Amino acid sequence: MTLEVHGLGISGLVRDVSFGIARGERVGLIGESGSGKSLTALSIMGLLPEELAASGSVKLDGRELLGAPEKELSRLRGNEMSMVFQEPMTALNPAMRVGAQVAEPMRIHRKGGRDPEALLASVGLPGVARAYPHQLSGGQRQRVVLAIALANDPKLLICDEPTTALDVTVQAQILELILDGVRERESALLFITHDLAVVASVCERVLVMLDGEIVEAGTTRDVLTAPQHEYTKKLLAASDLEASR
Numbered sequence: 716m717t718l719e720v721h722g723l724g725i726s727g728l729v730r731d732v733s734f735g736i737a738r739g740e741r742v743g744l745i746g747e748s749g750s751g752k753s754l755t756a757l758s759i760m761g762l763l764p765e766e767l768a769a770s771g772s773v774k775l776d777g778r779e780l781l782g783a784p785e786k787e788l789s790r791l792r793g794n795e796m797s798m799v800f801q802e803p804m805t806a807l808n809p810a811m812r813v814g815a816q817v818a819e820p821m822r823i824h825r826k827g828g829r830d831p832e833a834l835l836a837s838v839g840l841p842g843v844a845r846a847y848p849h850q851l852s853g854g855q856r857q858r859v860v861l862a863i864a865l866a867n868d869p870k871l872l873i874c875d876e877p878t879t880a881l882d883v884t885v886q887a888q889i890l891e892l893i894l895d896g897v898r899e900r901e902s903a904l905l906f907i908t909h910d911l912a913v914v915a916s917v918c919e920r921v922l923v924m925l926d927g928e929i930v931e932a933g934t935t936r937d938v939l940t941a942p943q944h945e946y947t948k949k950l951l952a953a954s955d956l957e958a959s960r
């Protein structure tokens with residue numbers, strides 16, 4: 716397993732969360748607003764707000780991350796594990812050309828050699844290296860964020876509602892890039908979304924969270940076609956997915 720989460724608790728807000736993601740596997744995390752999806756992701760990255768504490772175990776390639784020194788975690792972030800958030804503008808430095816921002820993780824982790832231009836071209840953005848974030852569209856910015864997240868070929872990529880802030884037409888392109896990116900690198904993917912249609916197209920397995928706990932887990936097909944938990948049934952009934960069947 717690339718990622719193993721065991722009995723994760725976060726200050727009473729998340730309780731006894733356990734799951735694993737194998738190399739190259741794509742796992743969705745769904746559930747209503749406030750159910751604890753983002754906190755779960757942040758705790759894996761070692762980015763919980765200071766007032767919250769995590770317990771249990773989070774292992775990346777067998778290494779325990781919970782309680783690891785900040786120095787070690789910052790060595791892993793942007794290198795062995797990366798996260799893409801909903802709002803690309805906040806993830807980018809407004810005063811820095813995007814080419815330099817894409818080059819930064821490689822510089823910090825001393826993995827030179829990859830050309831930022833080529834990395835930007837690989838996410839469909841040739842020739843923009845000298846642009847500043849405000850000169851790009853929201854979709855283009857999220858492409859830059861993705862290029863940064865993938866720059867060091869992470870073992871684990873976490874995406875938290877990566878397309879929610881984007882136009883529908885752009886959403887599909889970004890999802891395709893995420894899929895291509897993790898496939899090429901055999902990265903494990905944890906994908907947080909409200910959108911069951913997105914889960915169906917991106918993820919092989921899905922975890923359903925309710926009030927800080929995982930209430931259902933299984934293959935995407937099983938969970939979306941034969942949900943067991945009442946909450947999952949409700950979620951499906953309320954979704955477009957149900958309407959289109």
Ligand SMILES: Nc1ncnc2c1ncn2[C@@H]1O[C@H](COP(=O)(O)OP(=O)(O)OP(=O)(O)O)[C@@H](O)[C@H]1O
Pocket residue numbers: 728746747748749750751752753754755764766767
């Ligand atoms: N710093 C904090 N201190 C106290 N409670 C917090 C803090 N951050 C989040 N919470 C609470 O923890 C719960 C889980 O939040 P979380 O952001 O993980 O939910 P979520 O499932 O990701 O929701 P969304 O889909 O809206 O992002 C919420 O009830 C939230 O109010």
